[in-house]
Amino acid sequence: MRHRTSVPSRAGAPPPVPTARRSRTHLRVTSVGSVTTALLTDQYELTMVDAALKDGTADRRCVFEVFSRRLPDGRRYGVAAGLGRFLTALTEFRFGDDEIGFLRDRNVIDEGTARWLADYRFTGDVRAYREGEVFFPNSPVLQVEGTFAEAVVLETLALSVFNADSAIAGAAARMVSAADGRPLAEMGSRRTGEWNAVAAARAAYIAGFGATSNLEAGRTWGIPTMGTAAHAFTLLHDSEEAAFRSQLDALGDGTTLLVDTYDIEAAVETAVRLTDGRLGAVRIDSGDLPSVVASVRAQLDRLGATATKITVTNDLDEYTIAALRAAPVDSYGVGTSVVSGSGHPAAGMVFKLVAHQTPSGDEWVPVAKKSADKASTGGRKEAGRRLRNGIATAEVVLTSGRVGPDERPLLVPVVEHGEVDPAFLGVAGVEAARAHHERAKAELPADASRIGRGDPAIPTLVI
């Protein structure tokens, strides 16, 4: 078996995990059997491996691709996110005694498959759209080449990461457009699963958010963190003024005071008085924001606190953010809608076998499901973004041949012979993704950023 002979056995030292300073993933590899991503897997992947090992097809070299058949209804582009997390999880994809014991107990695999899993190391190649890249229907955002068995077991892990992270990045990018240059903070941790929250903060940051409330995202991915106080802090104290004094003493006049626990006008008056007008910002978390913000701005100015900023955080999404364009808002905090993909919590990506080698290994056979509503295009793809004067005019997906001279190549190598390129990992990977996203978005036609529903901003040409 190809990768049983080319990698050290499980008895050897675990392979080095590529890391950058302060770039730990939240699930650190300590040793096989401690924390592993190997069972974040649908059972059918292992029953397929089991059957393929028995019938001799397990070693057939295959290409799998991840793509979306369509964008969420009305969206004009997607944002590919999750690559750095997927590659980290790939290095943690190890079957220890505990995992194998469970699979044997449940009779999912036989003894031969158990031995194969114990030695599992991905030894193939992966190409991908850079993290932060925009994508369109049928864009091959991830392409995995390896033996059938070593590649098929990655389906669930790849899709879980890409579907969740891309859903969030796609929604976040629209909010960034709607905010029109004003800063956005992600603060939706309380509205999604506790580890999803960390990934959500990361995806939103890649799509242009400036900060997160989530501390683990700050630690793991180097994202700026923010946050000062909740209503509970005011309610705890014997008066709002006592709460404000306490916060100002601890955090300084530059802090943000939450002014809507009782009466906003009274709170603003107190806040300005306690800081002699030097208060950093006020936060408003309820009410009809356009009118409330306007009256708070007028009050702050009247009281001389002209430099005090206003941040709003009341169940915002891209539509309510856009509706506040004319209001004197200085920044936005967004929760539920960004972490849940603003109505589309999964990006709709699938992981499909598109080609396999013949048994002799000297020819590639393109394959595709033919039935009913889920037909796809077989064969290994190339992909390029066709540009005219720096503006995208088409997504070109090729089933043969190469990307042309007017097309920016979209697939880059990220894993070669099982070795993950560390440039895509950790904090450095996140920063590179954020920068790449800004460049890729800038190439889109101007109307791609409109918030209303529309068709994909450019057509996908499958050639």
Place this chain on the structure above:
Amino acid sequence: MRHRTSVPSRAGAPPPVPTARRSRTHLRVTSVGSVTTALLTDQYELTMVDAALKDGTADRRCVFEVFSRRLPDGRRYGVAAGLGRFLTALTEFRFGDDEIGFLRDRNVIDEGTARWLADYRFTGDVRAYREGEVFFPNSPVLQVEGTFAEAVVLETLALSVFNADSAIAGAAARMVSAADGRPLAEMGSRRTGEWNAVAAARAAYIAGFGATSNLEAGRTWGIPTMGTAAHAFTLLHDSEEAAFRSQLDALGDGTTLLVDTYDIEAAVETAVRLTDGRLGAVRIDSGDLPSVVASVRAQLDRLGATATKITVTNDLDEYTIAALRAAPVDSYGVGTSVVSGSGHPAAGMVFKLVAHQTPSGDEWVPVAKKSADKASTGGRKEAGRRLRNGIATAEVVLTSGRVGPDERPLLVPVVEHGEVDPAFLGVAGVEAARAHHERAKAELPADASRIGRGDPAIPTLVI
């Protein structure tokens, strides 16, 4: 400070983590600084602790409650899920050197708060709705009593777990009703974050699903797992017949063959022929299911495979499941819609301070935010479900007094003086939750299970 003197310092041995056999959480506590849930926290919780430690309010005894102001639009009841996961995460909520170093580097906390966090152990009391219990607007599903500082830091962790898990359980319960006794399997791991997937499988199982495709959910929570093969397995082989033969050899005639890769009729014919009519089941993953299922059933019967079952898995939700009631479907596999809460990916729960003691500690002060659209009711609650002839007629939420004789008490102690009751943890906790859910749902009025939109099945009386 109350709990600095009453618990061992960080230099001592870590406290025992309650576990049941085969009931590990996916994130195991190995030691402080290894895997911790402590930074799954919004920054403002720690800045509040920092300020409260300085001003002397940190030790005020407080009650926080988790509740939803309303159910998702048109839903008739909610399902409280996540308690067992929250309690496990609570035992892992420890600040090690690494976490504290990060918080100091980012200037979130000062040296005094760093020392306080290093000693952090929750020493308070928690009461909760049993996991699997149904809930209504303003049901106090979780009630945390402790010092302000030790309780406020749990907001994000509690809400992340309860909002995500309850969203899934609430959707899953409706699907169970729609399936009307036919078994359901959760197979949505690929459509949600990789660790969310494990929690989703657990929540769906509590709400009455029978199995999951997710292996980690099988290992961690003891849930039955299922799955045989994807389209890739058929596409890998040189013919559909070769793929079927391989799967039958590996898994036996009782397996489920996926019959819609090419032509369903031809696939069914092959499948029956290869098994002499003893095939366990066929799976259909595309097409117009009511008509496809009817014709496959007729074909199977014609070929003598009258015992062969039919399972369907094509983007189902409670509505398409209900629409298949008249079709000869034997079981359902549900993906995207269940893991994303069928349109409502977060349950809308909030974590609010409802009472604190006076500085002297001899009196409770009920508190509540007063402003605009987010007002709530102060004071520690009791809650009971009013029953008449065993059928629920009202959710009674009391701000004073006790649950009456016709009311089933809903809040049960789950943590006392920091000690988690192990009955709610691990595999045993999941099984108890599943059983409790069935009982609680059976108490609802008959029309609570209708799939169409409606008001909450019973009114909430806040008295």
